[in-house]
Amino acid sequence: MVAIHSAKRLGYEGVAVTAPVTVPYRRFSINSAHWWIGRALRGLVAASGLRPADIDGLSVSSFTLAPDTTIGLTQHYGLSPRWLDHIPMGGASGVMALRKAARAVQAGDCDIAACVAGDTNHVDSFRRTLSTFSRFAQDAVYPYGSGGPNANFALIMSNYLRKTGATREDTAKLAVAQRENAMRFPHALMKKPLTAEAYLEARAIADPIHLFDCVMPCAGAEAFLVLREDIARDLKLPFVRVLGSIERHNAFADDAIQERGGWERDLDELYGMAGVKRGAVDFIQTYDDYPVISMMQLEELGLCENGGIVEFVRGNTFTTDGTCPHNTSGGQLSVGQAGCAGGYLGLVEAIRQLTGQALGGQVKDARTGLVSGFGMITYDRGLASCAALLGKA
Amino acid sequence: MTEPLTPPKRKNPLKKTRLPLLPSGIRSRTAQMLTLVAAEGRFALPTCLDCGAVHYPPRDACPKCLSARIFAQEAPAGGRVAAETIIRTSTDPYFRERMPWRIGTVVLDAGPSIIAHLQGDVATGSRARMEWKLDKSGQAVAFALPEKETPNMADDPQLREMTLDPKFRRVLVTDARTAVGQEMVKALAAQGAAIVFAGLAEPWKPAPVRDALAAIKGVEIVPIDITDTDSVNELAGEIGAKVDILINTAEHIRPGGLMERKGVGVAREELEAGYLGLVRLAQAFGPTMRFRGADGTNSACAWVNVLSVFAQVNWPQFGAHSASQAAMLSAAQSLRAEFRAGGVRVINVFTGPLETEWYQAVPPPKVAPSQVAAATIDALKRGLEDVYVGDIAQDVRSRLAVNPKAIEREL
Numbered sequence: 001m002v003a004i005h006s007a008k009r010l011g012y013e014g015v016a017v018t019a020p021v022t023v024p025y026r027r028f029s030i031n032s033a034h035w036w037i038g039r040a041l042r043g044l045v046a047a048s049g050l051r052p053a054d055i056d057g058l059s060v061s062s063f064t065l066a067p068d069t070t071i072g073l074t075q076h077y078g079l080s081p082r083w084l085d086h087i088p089m090g091g092a093s094g095v096m097a098l099r100k101a102a103r104a105v106q107a108g109d110c111d112i113a114a115c116v117a118g119d120t121n122h123v124d125s126f127r128r129t130l131s132t133f134s135r136f137a138q139d140a141v142y143p144y145g146s147g148g149p150n151a152n153f154a155l156i157m158s159n160y161l162r163k164t165g166a167t168r169e170d171t172a173k174l175a176v177a178q179r180e181n182a183m184r185f186p187h188a189l190m191k192k193p194l195t196a197e198a199y200l201e202a203r204a205i206a207d208p209i210h211l212f213d214c215v216m217p218c219a220g221a222e223a224f225l226v227l228r229e230d231i232a233r234d235l236k237l238p239f240v241r242v243l244g245s246i247e248r249h250n251a252f253a254d255d256a257i258q259e260r261g262g263w264e265r266d267l268d269e270l271y272g273m274a275g276v277k278r279g280a281v282d283f284i285q286t287y288d289d290y291p292v293i294s295m296m297q298l299e300e301l302g303l304c305e306n307g308g309i310v311e312f313v314r315g316n317t318f319t320t321d322g323t324c325p326h327n328t329s330g331g332q333l334s335v336g337q338a339g340c341a342g343g344y345l346g347l348v349e350a351i352r353q354l355t356g357q358a359l360g361g362q363v364k365d366a367r368t369g370l371v372s373g374f375g376m377i378t379y380d381r382g383l384a385s386c387a388a389l390l391g392k393a
Numbered sequence: 394m395t396e397p398l399t400p401p402k403r404k405n406p407l408k409k410t411r412l413p414l415l416p417s418g419i420r421s422r423t424a425q426m427l428t429l430v431a432a433e434g435r436f437a438l439p440t441c442l443d444c445g446a447v448h449y450p451p452r453d454a455c456p457k458c459l460s461a462r463i464f465a466q467e468a469p470a471g472g473r474v475a476a477e478t479i480i481r482t483s484t485d486p487y488f489r490e491r492m493p494w495r496i497g498t499v500v501l502d503a504g505p506s507i508i509a510h511l512q513g514d515v516a517t518g519s520r521a522r523m524e525w526k527l528d529k530s531g532q533a534v535a536f537a538l539p540e541k542e543t544p545n546m547a548d549d550p551q552l553r554e555m556t557l558d559p560k561f562r563r564v565l566v567t568d569a570r571t572a573v574g575q576e577m578v579k580a581l582a583a584q585g586a587a588i589v590f591a592g593l594a595e596p597w598k599p600a601p602v603r604d605a606l607a608a609i610k611g612v613e614i615v616p617i618d619i620t621d622t623d624s625v626n627e628l629a630g631e632i633g634a635k636v637d638i639l640i641n642t643a644e645h646i647r648p649g650g651l652m653e654r655k656g657v658g659v660a661r662e663e664l665e666a667g668y669l670g671l672v673r674l675a676q677a678f679g680p681t682m683r684f685r686g687a688d689g690t691n692s693a694c695a696w697v698n699v700l701s702v703f704a705q706v707n708w709p710q711f712g713a714h715s716a717s718q719a720a721m722l723s724a725a726q727s728l729r730a731e732f733r734a735g736g737v738r739v740i741n742v743f744t745g746p747l748e749t750e751w752y753q754a755v756p757p758p759k760v761a762p763s764q765v766a767a768a769t770i771d772a773l774k775r776g777l778e779d780v781y782v783g784d785i786a787q788d789v790r791s792r793l794a795v796n797p798k799a800i801e802r803e804l
Contacts, residue, residue, distance in 0.1 A: 135450075139421050159498075256500045
C-alpha cells in the first residue's frame with residue numbers, strides 16, 4: 001500500500017475578486033433562468049466596464065436551467081469563453097465557483113471568469129425541484145410526507161437541539177438579527193421587522209421547524225468576477241483577495257444523523273493557508289437555509305470553542321454592528337432563496353463589505369471575512385461543505 | 394396509544410366522493426429491489442455480496458468497496474428512532490390532505506439510517522421494528538412499528554394507508570360455494586368486516602352451504618354466476634359501490650393436459666370460470682372500486698385473486714388448468730396497472746394443490762382451504778401483494794427463482 005501525502009497547497013496570489021452583482025429578487029417570475037443569468041452578466045459588464053467579448057471564462061450555477069447547461073449559454077449570450085464550468089451545487093455553488101475560477105485565472109486558462117448563479121421561480125417550480133431533486137430523494141425521502149427540505153432539516157434540528165441543549169430562543173436570536181440587517185438591505189424580499197416573539201409563535205411547518213426558520217423560494221441572480229489582479233487595477237475596480245479556501249463533500253458518512261457539516265476536517269488548513277488566527281474574522285456569512293445550520297457552522301468554523309455554541313450565541317450579537325456580524329445583508333432567511341443564487345448571496349455580500357460597497361449596513365473596518373457554503377441534501381444530510389477566507393486588498 | 398377506529402358513518406350520497414390521489418411513485422430501477430421484498434412482506438436491505446456492507450438508500454455501487462454485486466438480503470429489522478418530525482405542510486397533493494404526517498430517522502441495527510413513516514406509538518428514543526410496506530402508489534416504503542403489538546396498532550391512520558385491513562370494510566367473495574370461498578367468508582366475518590357478501594350462483598336452490606353461511610353475523614348471500622355476464626353486471630349494479638375488497642374464489646379445476654382431451658369444451662369452461670370470469674368482474678366492479686380508492690375509512694382497497702402457483706410454471710398433470718391460471722396471472726398484472734391510479738392493491742394468493750375433491754389423487758402436502766383464507770387475511774392486514782400458501786407453493790417460488798428451466802423439466 002502506498003502512503004499518500006497531500007501536497008502543500010498554493011496560495012491564490014495574483015487573483016482578484018470583484019464586481020459584486022445582484023439582480024433584484026422576485027417572489028415569482030414568468031422569466032426563465034436564462035433571463036436571470038443574462039441580467040446578471042449584463043450587470044457584471046456594467047459594473048466592470050468590460051465588453052462581453054472580454055469574458056473568456058464562464059461558471060454557472062442553476063437548478064432551473066434544464067435542458068441546458070453552461071455550454072448552451074455561450075451561444076445564447078454570444079460569448080466565446082475558453083474556460084467553462086457548471087456547478088449546480090446549491091448552497092456550495094458560490095465558494096466552489098470561486099475556488100475553481102481562481103485557479104483557472106491563476107494558471108492562465110482564462111483571464112476573466114464570470115461567475116453567475118441564477119434561478120427562476122415559476123408558480124410550480126419549487127414542488128417540481130423538490131420531487132426530482134436527487135435519486136435518493138426520489139427513492140427514499142420524497143415519498144415520506146413530501147415535506148421537502150423542511151422535513152429533512154426538522155429531523156436534523158430536533159436532534160441538534162437535544163444534543164447541544166440549544167433552544168428555539170437561540171435560533172430566534174440569529175433569525176431576528178438577520179432580519180434587522182435586512183431592514184437596511186434594499187434587495188431583501190422581507191421588509192417587515194421580525195421579533196423573537198413572532199419567531200417563536202409562528203406556525204409549525206415540520207416540528208421543530210417553524211415558519212421563520214424557512215427561507216422563501218424566489219427568483220433572482222448573483223454574480224461576481226474573478227480576474228488577474230493587474231487587470232483589476234487597470235480597470236480601477238475595488239477587489240478582494242482569496243486568503244484561503246476549503247471544500248469537503250460527504251465528510252462524515254458514518255454519522256447516524258447529521259450533527260456536523262464537514263468543515264472541521266480541513267479547518268486548520270483554511271486558517272493556516274490564510275495566516276489568520278482561528279475565528280479571527282470581522283464578519284461571517286454562513287449558508288442559512290435554516291438558522292440551526294448557521295449555528296452548526298459558527299461552531300464548526302471555529303468562531304467559538306467546540307461545545308461552546310450555545311454560550312456563544314447567547315453571549316454575542318449578530319447584527320452588522322454587533323460583536324459577531326453575521327449574514328450582514330439579511331441572508332437567505334430575509335432576502336429570499338433564489339435557488340443556487342442562495343449559495344452566492346453571502347459571497348457577493350462579503351465582496352461588498354470588504355470593498356466598502358455595502359448596500360445596507362457596513363461592518364466597520366472590515367478587513368477579513370469568512371464565507372461558508374453548505375448544502376445539497378440528497379438523502380438525509382447536506383453533503384457539501386466549503387468555506388473561503390477573503391481579505392481586503 | 395392508538396385511538397381505536399370508529400365505524401364509518403353512512404355515506405351522504407350528495408357529497409362529492411374524494412378522488413384518489415397517490416404519493417410520489419417515482420423510483421429508480423435499483424430501488425425496485427425493495428418493492429420485491431415489500432410485496433412478499435420480507436425485510437431486506439441492499440447488501441454487498443463482496444464485502445458484506447449493508448447500505449441505504451439503494452445504490453449501484455457499494456459505498457465501502459465499489460462492488461456492483463448488490464442484492465436485497467434479509468436483515469435484522471430492529472432499530473432505534475433517533476429523531477422525528479411532524480410534517481404539517483407539504484407541496485404534494487396526496488400528503489396535503491393527510492396532514493399532519495409523522496416521519497423519523499431510524500438508526501437500524503443493521504447499520505444504515507433510514508427515513509421512515511412512524512406508527513403513532515413509535516417516538517424518538519424508542520425501539521422500532523421495521524417493515525417494508527407498499528404505499529398507495531404501489532411502491533415500497535419503510536415503516537417503523539412498535540417492537541411489540543400495542544392496542545389498536547393497526548388502526549393508526551398512517552399505517553392503515555399502507556394496509557388493506559378488512560376491519561369495517563365490505564367484502565365480496567365471488568364464489569362462496571367452493572371450500573376456499575366458505576373459509577374466506579368465515580374468516581372475514583371474524584375479522585370485523587362490516588359486510589361479507591357471499592356470492593352463490595343460483596342461491597334460490599336449497600343448499601346446506603347457503604344456510605350455514607347465512608347464519609353468520611354480517612354475511613349477506615348475493616346471487617352471482619361469474620360465467621354469466623348479465624349476472625355479474627346485475628350484482629355490480631346492486632352492490633358495486635359498496636365493495637371495498639373483492640376476493641375471487643371462483644375455480645374450475647380439471648386434471649389433464651392438452652392432447653388427451655377431445656375438443657375444447659373443458660378448456661373453454663376453465664376459461665369461462667377463470668380468465669373470462671376475471672374479465673367480467675373487472676369490467677363490472679373495477680371502475681367503481683378504482684374511483685373509490687380514497688373514500689374514507691372504508692375506501693376500496695384490494696382485489697384478491699386466488700390462483701394456483703402453477704400459473705407461474707406449468708404443471709403438466711393439470712396442464713390445461715395451469716394454462717388458464719397463467720392467463721389469469723397475466724390479467725392480474727394488467728389489473729394491477731389499471732388499478733394503480735386508484736391506489737387499489739391487487740393481491741395474488743398462490744396456492745399449491747388444495748385439500749379438495751379435484752386434487753383427490755394428488756399426494757400431500759396439500760393446502761387446507763382454511764389456510765388459504767388465513768393467508769389472505771394476513772396479506773390484507775399487512776398489505777402484501779404476492780402470497781405463497783403451503784409448502785408446494787413456496788417450493789415452486791424458490792425453484793423458479795433459482796432455475797426456471799430445471800423446474801420445467803422436473804414437474
